[in-house]
Amino acid sequence: MDIGEFSAMAESAVAAREVIIAFVHCQITYSGRAEAFLGRGDRVLLIKADSTVIIHQPEGSNPINYMRPGSAVTFEKVDQHVMMHVMNSGDKSFLDVEIFRVYDVASRKLEDGQKQDLAGSERDMSDHIRDNPTLIGNDFHPISREEQTDVGFIDVFGHDKQGHFVVVECKRITASLMAVDQLRRYVERVKQIKGTQVVTGVLAAPSITPNARDMLESYGFRYAHVQPPMRLERWHRDQKKIFEY
Amino acid sequence: MDIGEFSAMAESAVAAREVIIAFVHCQITYSGRAEAFLGRGDRVLLIKADSTVIIHQPEGSNPINYMRPGSAVTFEKVDQHVMMHVMNSGDKSFLDVEIFRVYDVASRKLEDGQKQDLAGSERDMSDHIRDNPTLIGNDFHPISREEQTDVGFIDVFGHDKQGHFVVVECKRITASLMAVDQLRRYVERVKQIKGTQVVTGVLAAPSITPNARDMLESYGFRYAHVQPPMRLERWHRDQKKIFEY
Numbered sequence: 001m002d003i004g005e006f007s008a009m010a011e012s013a014v015a016a017r018e019v020i021i022a023f024v025h026c027q028i029t030y031s032g033r034a035e036a037f038l039g040r041g042d043r044v045l046l047i048k049a050d051s052t053v054i055i056h057q058p059e060g061s062n063p064i065n066y067m068r069p070g071s072a073v074t075f076e077k078v079d080q081h082v083m084m085h086v087m088n089s090g091d092k093s094f095l096d097v098e099i100f101r102v103y104d105v106a107s108r109k110l111e112d113g114q115k116q117d118l119a120g121s122e123r124d125m126s127d128h129i130r131d132n133p134t135l136i137g138n139d140f141h142p143i144s145r146e147e148q149t150d151v152g153f154i155d156v157f158g159h160d161k162q163g164h165f166v167v168v169e170c171k172r173i174t175a176s177l178m179a180v181d182q183l184r185r186y187v188e189r190v191k192q193i194k195g196t197q198v199v200t201g202v203l204a205a206p207s208i209t210p211n212a213r214d215m216l217e218s219y220g221f222r223y224a225h226v227q228p229p230m231r232l233e234r235w236h237r238d239q240k241k242i243f244e245y
Numbered sequence: 246m247d248i249g250e251f252s253a254m255a256e257s258a259v260a261a262r263e264v265i266i267a268f269v270h271c272q273i274t275y276s277g278r279a280e281a282f283l284g285r286g287d288r289v290l291l292i293k294a295d296s297t298v299i300i301h302q303p304e305g306s307n308p309i310n311y312m313r314p315g316s317a318v319t320f321e322k323v324d325q326h327v328m329m330h331v332m333n334s335g336d337k338s339f340l341d342v343e344i345f346r347v348y349d350v351a352s353r354k355l356e357d358g359q360k361q362d363l364a365g366s367e368r369d370m371s372d373h374i375r376d377n378p379t380l381i382g383n384d385f386h387p388i389s390r391e392e393q394t395d396v397g398f399i400d401v402f403g404h405d406k407q408g409h410f411v412v413v414e415c416k417r418i419t420a421s422l423m424a425v426d427q428l429r430r431y432v433e434r435v436k437q438i439k440g441t442q443v444v445t446g447v448l449a450a451p452s453i454t455p456n457a458r459d460m461l462e463s464y465g466f467r468y469a470h471v472q473p474p475m476r477l478e479r480w481h482r483d484q485k486k487i488f489e490y
Contacts, residue, residue, distance in 0.1 A: 019268070019289060019303050021266045021267075021268070021289060021291075021349075021351075022266075023264070023266070023351060023353050023355060031475070033365070033417070033418060034363055034364060034365035034366055034417065034473065035363070035364040035365045035475045036361050036362060036363045036364070037361070037362045038359050038360075038361045038362070039359045040359070041355075041356065041357030041358065041359040042353075042355035042356050042357045043355070043357060044264060044266055044291060044355075046266075046289060046291075046301065048301065048303055048304055048305070049303040049304050050303075050304040050305070052304065052305060052306050054301070054306075056291065056293065056299070057357050057359075058264050058293055058294040058295075058355040058356075058357050059293055059294050059295040059297065059314065060293070060295070060297060060314060061297050061299075061311060061313055061314060064361060066306060068306055069304065069305060069306060103351075103353055104266075104351035104353060106266075106268060106348075106349035106351065108268050108287075108348055108349060110268060110286075110287035110288070110289075110303040111286065111287050111303075112286030112287045112288060112302050112303050113286060114283050114284045114285070114286040114302075115283075116281050116282070116283045116309060117281060117282045117283070118279055118280070118281045119279060119280040119281070120278070120279035120280045121279055150456060150459075151422055151456065151460060152422060172278070172279065173278060177396055177397060177430065178423065178426070178427075181423070181426035181427065181429075181430060182423075182426065184426075185422065185426060185460075211395060211396065214395075215396060215430075228279065230276070230280045
């Protein structure tokens with residue numbers, strides 16, 4: 001595609017809030033959350049209806065560059081190239097993409113009113129624990145979920161049969177040192193607020209790293225092996241067959 | 246595009262390690278790190294050369310679904326639709342995308358040997374602090390960078406003129422409660438290892454949340470206002486003009 005045509009087409013697509021996808025040969029300079037330069041190569045360019053800009057290299061999970069929703073996107077002809085300027089005044093970041101070739105491009109108004117129905121989140125885990133308190137211990141009595149404190153939200157807050165407070169932090173994937181830090185922060189704040197030294201900390205997760213486990217135990221907390229609940233079980237069972245092909 | 250054609254084209258593109266981009270009308274079921282269902286709507290489908298699969302809704306920064314590199318991607322004709330099955334045996338996750346319509350599609354072998362030249366990272370900040378120790382304090386003497394401990398890497402480790410140890414944690418964006426937790430974890434480990442109670446904790450960042458600042462001070466640590474270094478300064482200066490248009 002002629003580079004001038006691309007510039008005109010992309011400009012009107014952005015104005016019409018269409019989504020644009022393209023394979024381009026480009027060079028990238030970024031300034032904002034960091035400073036970055038990426039020399040010439042082939043990449044995937046995605047401009048969304050809300051002016052989010054995402055650039056991917058041919059491999060890897062993460063975009064090599066992205067600009068948040070609500071960016072200003074403009075195109076400027078420079079010699080035989082197109083310079084795409086993207087600016088986000090919210091986080092004061094700038095992206096300049098110098099486009100030398102456009103291999104393929106498409107733009108279209110996309111209609112999508114769907115929200116994802118997600119199960120197995122930390123919120124689902126805390127619901128699950130409230131409904132099945134023995135997952136934490138035989139004498140655990142939940143009082144509240146998502147209890148707000150000035151240092152964050154406690155996933156499940158409760159007490160044991162002696163009336164001592166119990167703080168539960170949920171992780172739906174392997175719990176790390178960060179999770180132990182977080183639990184400790186809540187336990188200490190509960191001790192302060194309630195004026196007691198007897199508060200139990202429990203980290204509920206499907207697994208935990210060895211370092212996190214050591215740190216957890218050194219603080220006198222404990223680990224509870226809890227799998228995030230999976231609502232869509234039928235599908236999960238069906239999928240297992242794939243490994244049997 | 247005919248849905249059967251799409252299936253054949255996508256299959257051979259995946260086999261040839263080409264990158265595929267498409268606008269599709271689809272419905273998605275995911276099982277793995279969580280369970281998720283997303284009803285019918287228009288989306289952007291990206292399949293990379295390393296079989297990473299990324300799906301975006303028309304708005305927002307984050308993909309609505311993704312599958313890690315090295316996934317197995319297969320296409321199956323079901324009635325008038327195509328079912329794309331993606332399976333990652335590494336993290337035992339599954340993605341089923343039922344594709345009802347393909348609006349636009351392109352596939353291509355992309356060549357990109359570039360690595361991003363990044364400045365302003367946490368590593369750059371710790372270099373910057375080592376080279377400019379007064380950013381932390383007039384009597385700060387750095388000893389090492391990225392000092393490894395069993396509870397993580399200390400960004401900059403040093404001492405003051407009285408010989409007391411100083412632990413510096415760097416954040417290149419606003420420091421949060423998590424950053425304070427991390428600093429505290431390192432300070433406490435240094436106290437244990439070195440057998441001293443006098444260890445100074447410093448959180449170096451361009452800004453800090455009020456809650457994090459309160460917590461930091463309650464632990465007796467302090468905040469140092471440090472901007473991540475920006476190497477590509479010329480470009481940064483040029484870009485400022487955009488706001489003056």
